[in-house]
Amino acid sequence: MTERATHAPVTSCAAARLEKTVSADAVRHNLALLRAEAGGRRVMPVVKGDAYGLGARAVATLLVASGVEALAVDTVAEGVDLREHGIDRPILVMDVDVSDNASACATYGLMPAVATVGQVERHCGAGHRQGGPVTVWLRTNIGFNRFGPREDQDFEVVLDALREARAKIDVAGVFAHLSSSAWDEKETAEQATTFQSRVHQARAVLGAHLSASLAATHGLLHPAALHGTDWIRPGLGLYGLLLPAGRNLSGWQTSGLDRLRPALTVRARVLDLIDVTRDEGLGYDRSCAVPPGRCLASVAIGFSRGITGSAAGFSGLLHGRTCPMVGKPGMDCTQFDVTKVPGVRPGDWMTFIGPEPAGGPVVRTAEDTAAELGLSLYELLAVLRMPVRLEDPR
Numbered sequence: 001m002t003e004r005a006t007h008a009p010v011t012s013c014a015a016a017r018l019e020k021t022v023s024a025d026a027v028r029h030n031l032a033l034l035r036a037e038a039g040g041r042r043v044m045p046v047v048k049g050d051a052y053g054l055g056a057r058a059v060a061t062l063l064v065a066s067g068v069e070a071l072a073v074d075t076v077a078e079g080v081d082l083r084e085h086g087i088d089r090p091i092l093v094m095d096v097d098v099s100d101n102a103s104a105c106a107t108y109g110l111m112p113a114v115a116t117v118g119q120v121e122r123h124c125g126a127g128h129r130q131g132g133p134v135t136v137w138l139r140t141n142i143g144f145n146r147f148g149p150r151e152d153q154d155f156e157v158v159l160d161a162l163r164e165a166r167a168k169i170d171v172a173g174v175f176a177h178l179s180s181s182a183w184d185e186k187e188t189a190e191q192a193t194t195f196q197s198r199v200h201q202a203r204a205v206l207g208a209h210l211s212a213s214l215a216a217t218h219g220l221l222h223p224a225a226l227h228g229t230d231w232i233r234p235g236l237g238l239y240g241l242l243l244p245a246g247r248n249l250s251g252w253q254t255s256g257l258d259r260l261r262p263a264l265t266v267r268a269r270v271l272d273l274i275d276v277t278r279d280e281g282l283g284y285d286r287s288c289a290v291p292p293g294r295c296l297a298s299v300a301i302g303f304s305r306g307i308t309g310s311a312a313g314f315s316g317l318l319h320g321r322t323c324p325m326v327g328k329p330g331m332d333c334t335q336f337d338v339t340k341v342p343g344v345r346p347g348d349w350m351t352f353i354g355p356e357p358a359g360g361p362v363v364r365t366a367e368d369t370a371a372e373l374g375l376s377l378y379e380l381l382a383v384l385r386m387p388v389r390l391e392d393p394r
Contacts (some may be wrong), residue, residue: 006142007198008278010103010389011387014114014194014386014387015387015389016164017268017269017271017300017332018266018268018269018300018386018387019265019266019300019387019388019389020053020054020264020265020266020384020387020388020389020392021264021265021266021267021354021388021389021390021391022058022059022239022263022264022388022389022390023261023264023265023391024053024054024261024390024391024392024393025373025392025393026240026261026262026263026392027059027062027063027066027237027238027239027263028062028066028178029145029260029261029329030238030239030240030260030261031043031045031063031066031068031238032236033256033257033259033260033336034217034237034238035234035235036219036238036256036382037220037256038215038220038226038232039211039226040228041226041229041230041231041232041365042069042070042231043056043068043069043231043232043234043236044068044069044070044073044092044213044231044232044236045063045068045071045072045233045234046071046072046073046074046094046216046233046234046235047050047059047063047071047073047078047082047211048072048073048074048075048078048094048101048135048235049074049381049382050078050180050311052235052236052381052382053381053382053383053388054264054381054386055388055390056081056082057081057082057085057087057091058083058136058388058390059189059238060082060087061085061086061087061392062111063238064088064089065086065339068089068245069089069090069193070089070090070091070092070231071089071090071092071347072089072092072094072233073092073093073094074093074094074095074105075095075097076093076097076105076108076112077090077091077095077100077101078109079093079105079108080110083108083109083110083192083309084307089218090108090111090135091109091110091111091139092111092113092171092175092346093110093111093112093115093248094113094139094175094177095113095146095147096116096119096139096147096148097112098114099122102122102123102125103126103129103130105123105126105134106123106126106127106129106130106134107130109135111135111136111137111172112134112136112137113136113137113138113139113141113147113175114136114138114139114149114158114162115140115141115148115149115158116138116148116149116158116285117157117158117161120136120158120161120162120165120169121135121165121262122159123169124165124168124169125207127168127169127193127224128168128240129197129292132239133167133169133170134169134170135169135171135172136166136169136170136171137171137172137173137175137213138158138159138162138171138173138196138202138210139175139361140155140172140174140175140176140177140195140202141176142178142186142191142194142195142230143178143179143190143191143194144176144177144178144179144369145179146177147234148252149170151199152183152197152198153297155179155198155201156201156205157386159201159202160205160207160359162205162206163205163206166206169208169209170301171202172210172211173210173211173212173213173230173231174195174198174199174210174211174212174213175212175213175214175231175233175369176191176195176198176214178192178214178215178216178219178222178225179191180393181215181216181218181219181221181222181225182218182242182243182245182246182249183245183248183249184244185222185249185250185251188210188219188224188225189222189224190274191204192214192222192224192225192227193224195212195214196227196228199212199228202255204328206269210233211230211231212228212230212379213229213231213232213233214226214231214390215229215232215330215359216230216232216233216234216235216237217232217234217235217236217237217238217242218235218242218246218384219232220232220251220255221246221249221251221255222236222249222251223251225270225277236338236377236381237257237260237380238258238377239262239263239264239381240261240262240263240264241260241262241264241366241377242257242260242361243377244367245283245374247269255351256263262354262365262366263323263350263368264276264353264381265351265354265355266347266352266354266356266369266384266386267349267351267352267353267354268299268301268316268350268352269297269299269300269340269346269348269349269350270297270298270301270318270344270345270347270348270349270350271297271298271299271300271333271346271355272297272301272345272348273296273297273298273338274295274296274297274335275294275297275343276290276291276293276294276295276296277292278292279291280292282296282326282327282335283327283330283335284330287327287328288328288382290326290327293342294326294337295337295338295339295344296326296335296336296337296338296340297318297323297335297336297337297341297344297350298333298334298335299333299334299336299350300314300332300333301329301332301333301352301386302329302330302331302332302334303329303330303331303333303386304330304331304332304334305385305386306373306380306383306384306386306387307329307334307365307373308329308373308374309328309329312325312373313372314373315338316350316351316352316364317337317351317356317357317364317371318336318338318341318344318348318350318354318356319342319343319344319348320356320361320362321338321340321341323337323338323350324337324342331384336350336386351364352364352367352369353368353369354364366377366381368393
């Protein structure tokens with residue numbers, strides 16, 4: 001009886017068909033550049049949403065090895081996952097999580113956001129049950145309008161609750177989100193002024209030691225967003241990505257953000273080639289007519305990987321040529337017109353973000369792909385659900 005061959009891991013099999021690759025060298029370069037642009041402020045990279053779909057465990061490990069002082073996530077579950085995988089830096093949970101998770105927050109030493117009296121009481125109770133004070137950050141609402149009160153007098157009520165809870169809660173700092181820092185300078189300046197006023201209020205009640213954090217990546221283009229702060233919280237910038245409108249801001253010309261390096265590559269394999277010899281319909285419903293003389297490549301990417309059926313202008317890069325999608329994507333396979341692509345063969349990589357494997361002169365940017373799919377860069381990274389590999393030559 002022959003012994004059964006050892007099967008390759010599921011992730012290896014999936015990555016043989018399609019992959020996201022993150023360059024560790026590019027992330028390290030971008031971190032150093034963002035740190036320099038922050039003018040000596042400490043850096044708290046945001047690795048929420050599995051580091052925007054790029055692998056929070058691997059990215060966080062890389063960032064910690066590169067000297068970051070803290071990390072930020074959206075949920076308690078994300079913070080617990082990092083703790084379970086050996087990340088020992090302070091971790092800010094930016095979203096106000098549900099009361100059921102307060103105890104886990106205390107157990108794993110996470111720093112939850114608090115924005116209301118009820119949330120202060122919740123984490124007081126968790127600290128009491130844990131047998132020691134918990135550390136929190138005060139989240140203030142300056143116009144983002146997801147968590148916390150807008151008005152100064154309501155903010156003061158939360159400050160009073162924190163003052164009363166000093167024996168059970170340590171407040172590390174105050175933070176907020178800017179709503180329009182990628183395109184609106186006037187609103188950003190107004191929100192920064194409100195934030196500075198709130199920080200002054202908080203320090204008057206809770207102590208001058210409180211840290212302050214407002215700017216993420218695009219906030220670095222606004223001097224007002226850095227004024228009086230100690231921390232920046234970059235997200236997309238770590239991967240060399242910026243919302244296009246940011247390049248129109250007055251701070252762009254004097255910033256160094258044009259030196260950020262793209263860190264992301266997304267590719268999928270050509271699985272088969274179909275030569276169309278007569279008028280045909282394509283796919284399940286045959287709603288797309290294909291004339292004779294076309295060559296179609298079946299490529300290992302589809303709607304289960306985030307490619308939507310409404311993306312009529314979607315395309316890939318193959319042998320230096322742009323290849324439009326034909327018809328609608330399938331679940332894990334979509335067809336592209338490669339009629340004018342010389343030498344295409346099954347097994348070739350079609351590139352959707354980044355340079356081609358051979359290092360040719362044509363590069364597809366994440367902005368190109370996001371525009372074709374009708375998504376923001378944040379949405380694009382989140383919906384491209386596929387194996388991710390951190391490429392580190394060190």
